[in-house]
Amino acid sequence: MKILLYNPDNEVTNNFMPHLWMFLLQSLTPPGHSVYLVDGNAQRWSETELVRYVQENGIGLVGIGAMTRMIRRAYQVADAVRATGVPVVMGGPHVTELPDEALGRDGGPRHADAVALGEADRIWPAIVADAEQGALKDVYADVDSSGKPLKPSLDDYPVIHWDRIDLDQFNLIRHFPVWARRLLAHAGMTWQSFHMVPIETGRGCPYGCEFCTVTGFFGDSIRFRSNESVVNELLMLKALARRQGGKTAVFFIDDNFAINPKRTKSLLREIIARGAQVPWVAQISMNLLRDEELISLIAQSGGKWIFMGLESIDSENLKSVRKGFNKPDEYGPILERLARHGVYAITALIFGMDGDRPGVAQRTLERIRSWPPGLPVFGLLTPYPATPLYERLASEGRLTRPKHWLEFKPFTMGFSPLGISAEQAEAEVREAWESSYSPSANASAMRWLENGPLPDRIIHLLSRLAFRGIYFPQMTRGQWAKVLLQNRNSILNMIRQALWMRFRLQLHGPSPAASHRAGASCLPSDRLHTSCGHPRFRVARVADPRLAARGRQIGSKM
Numbered sequence: 001m002k003i004l005l006y007n008p009d010n011e012v013t014n015n016f017m018p019h020l021w022m023f024l025l026q027s028l029t030p031p032g033h034s035v036y037l038v039d040g041n042a043q044r045w046s047e048t049e050l051v052r053y054v055q056e057n058g059i060g061l062v063g064i065g066a067m068t069r070m071i072r073r074a075y076q077v078a079d080a081v082r083a084t085g086v087p088v089v090m091g092g093p094h095v096t097e098l099p100d101e102a103l104g105r106d107g108g109p110r111h112a113d114a115v116a117l118g119e120a121d122r123i124w125p126a127i128v129a130d131a132e133q134g135a136l137k138d139v140y141a142d143v144d145s146s147g148k149p150l151k152p153s154l155d156d157y158p159v160i161h162w163d164r165i166d167l168d169q170f171n172l173i174r175h176f177p178v179w180a181r182r183l184l185a186h187a188g189m190t191w192q193s194f195h196m197v198p199i200e201t202g203r204g205c206p207y208g209c210e211f212c213t214v215t216g217f218f219g220d221s222i223r224f225r226s227n228e229s230v231v232n233e234l235l236m237l238k239a240l241a242r243r244q245g246g247k248t249a250v251f252f253i254d255d256n257f258a259i260n261p262k263r264t265k266s267l268l269r270e271i272i273a274r275g276a277q278v279p280w281v282a283q284i285s286m287n288l289l290r291d292e293e294l295i296s297l298i299a300q301s302g303g304k305w306i307f308m309g310l311e312s313i314d315s316e317n318l319k320s321v322r323k324g325f326n327k328p329d330e331y332g333p334i335l336e337r338l339a340r341h342g343v344y345a346i347t348a349l350i351f352g353m354d355g356d357r358p359g360v361a362q363r364t365l366e367r368i369r370s371w372p373p374g375l376p377v378f379g380l381l382t383p384y385p386a387t388p389l390y391e392r393l394a395s396e397g398r399l400t401r402p403k404h405w406l407e408f409k410p411f412t413m414g415f416s417p418l419g420i421s422a423e424q425a426e427a428e429v430r431e432a433w434e435s436s437y438s439p440s441a442n443a444s445a446m447r448w449l450e451n452g453p454l455p456d457r458i459i460h461l462l463s464r465l466a467f468r469g470i471y472f473p474q475m476t477r478g479q480w481a482k483v484l485l486q487n488r489n490s491i492l493n494m495i496r497q498a499l500w501m502r503f504r505l506q507l508h509g510p511s512p513a514a515s516h517r518a519g520a521s522c523l524p525s526d527r528l529h530t531s532c533g534h535p536r537f538r539v540a541r542v543a544d545p546r547l548a549a550r551g552r553q554i555g556s557k558m
């Protein structure tokens with residue numbers, strides 16, 4: 001049977017990385033079937049185009065995975081496919097939380113022939129077998145005889161053959177503008193390809209933050225892959241990049257990569273010992289980053305960016321969403337410690353919490369400006385279905401759009417906040433994005449980093465330009481041209497420095513900065529600069545592209 005796995009586009013941004021579930025299910029598909037993968041973020045097909053693809057390729061089963069944010073789009077596609085008589089199975093967090101909606105058992109239309117609840121690793125082969133027999137059941141779930149959900153062990157995690165998959169469509173360099181490619185080349189980064197690949201090393205987070213679906217979905221039991229299987233995957237990717245004359249970076253998509261610090265350190269040590277370092281990004285909660293040894297291992301093993309859910313700079317807010325383990329007073333020192341090791345942070349902040357008042361953006365921005373430059377992202381507190389937050393707001397009668405996902409509007413409140421109006425909370429988010437990614441904020445970040453290696457700074461600038469696109473539409477050439485024009489001073493400055501560096505190289509051979517690229521280390525400078533309001537460290541490590549190409553089209557079809 002021919003199976004199509006489809007990931008709907010998110011209707012807001014392009015994507016910087018493929019979605020792991022498709023590759024995982026493909027690896028878990030029993031022999032004898034052909035699996036086609038289409039990521040709607042790369043192949044922006046209309047329903048008609050997708051249906052044509054299904055028909056022309058004789059697809060017998062379509063699998064669609066989606067988070068809540070993409071579910072409206074997922075249902076549209078599913079409806080169009082089902083109308084042709086091809087069965088659709090849906091999986092992922094949203095349908096796990098609301099299976100009746102997808103199956104039309106809540107009074108609404110039916111969108112799926114079957115739904116897979118929770119982790120589908122072990123139930124996928126049965127779904128495929130039933131579909132082949134034309135005998136799909138409504139619901140598939142990995143449960144024991146008493147109906148209790150079973151969580152797959154990751155001990156026998158399948159090999160995802162990235163080296164056999166045509167990753168060309170995921171090559172982010174292809175989508176870099178010419179000036180950026182030249183800039184990278186002048187700085188010695190002459191890669192033919194750059195891929196960001198998702199790898200999971202473990203599942204689960206026991207913290208149970210009120211707004212998060214993870215503890216409910218994966219359970220609070222944490223499971224890990226063996227170090228060996230993760231390191232082998234990294235080595236495979238590294239060899240692949242070498243063969244292609246390119247670069248691969250990895251996003252460890254575990255919800256909390258250091259949830260068991262002992263195990264994380266042992267994995268990082270093994271990465272270092274086996275020479276499996278690639279530039280990587282991971283999500284780690286800030287309370288786990290107090291550990292200097294962990295940070296040092298992160299840096300040595302290739303860690304470049306850590307995604308941290310800081311959520312709020314107010315302790316009371318954090319307590320109100322069960323995230324009191326975040327200590328706002330520690331944010332600055334931890335971010336500075338990371339920066340001293342050449343590791344920077346993507347910091348997620350949420351507005352609309354019960355303690356927020358008008359002016360929350362300004363207060364938060366002031367705090368952010370005192371930190372080393374990172375990539376802040378701002379959102380509104382969002383009641384995702386089946387979260388404790390959803391239940392609380394529903395019981396308090398505060399949900400204004402109880403099915404906000406069916407009328408998805410980015411950066412729009414779904415409930416009435418307590419100390420601020422919904423409109424004001426939305427305006428605060430806008431202000432925070434506007435200010436954080438303004439040309440002057442970008443220039444200030446570049447000044448802060450000016451003693452760091454040039455490749456680091458180029459990547460940082462590209463990342464800033466791309467991250468802006470999470471809030472402000474940046475999907476067309478015209479929109480990009482405007483952003484580039486606005487940031488021309490920072491860009492020209494970087495081009496000047498790249499040319500100067502090349503000139504010096506030709507004249508004198510490798511400079512100390514170039515030896516950093518070769519992996520030399522140096523200690524943080526002891527001087528503190530305050531000319532632009534930030535403490536400044538001399539950073540020895542070199543970053544490679546990671547989230548730099550957010551806002552590009554990628555996709556997979558095999």
Ligand code: B12
Nearest residue numbers: 010017018021063064065067068091092116119120121213
């Ligand atoms: C990586 C990731 C991202 C990436 C996504 C890009 C990418 N290419 O992967 C980035 C960083 C961009 C991202 C952003 C966001 N994310 Co996110 N993300 C994740 C994360 C950490 C990992 C996803 C993953 O690959 N998991 C591993 C795979 C194997 O698990 P899985 O996808 O669930 O798939 C399994 C099952 O669900 C099932 N399955 C899935 N699909 C299908 C399909 C079929 C047919 C079948 C049979 C089975 C099946 O089988 C799989 C194997 O068991 C998850 C948390 C998590 N651990 O899952 C959050 C998560 C998915 N994200 C979440 C959220 C809320 C967001 C944001 C909205 C946050 C925000 N406010 O901005 C944004 C929105 C992004 C966008 N533009 O649309 C929520 C979603 C909750 C929900 N109900 O929708 C999650 C669950 C985290 C959370 N805190 O609750 N995210």
Ligand code: SF4
Nearest residue numbers: 205207208209212255
């Ligand atoms: S620490 Fe992160 S993954 Fe864990 S429950 Fe909280 S928000 Fe979710």
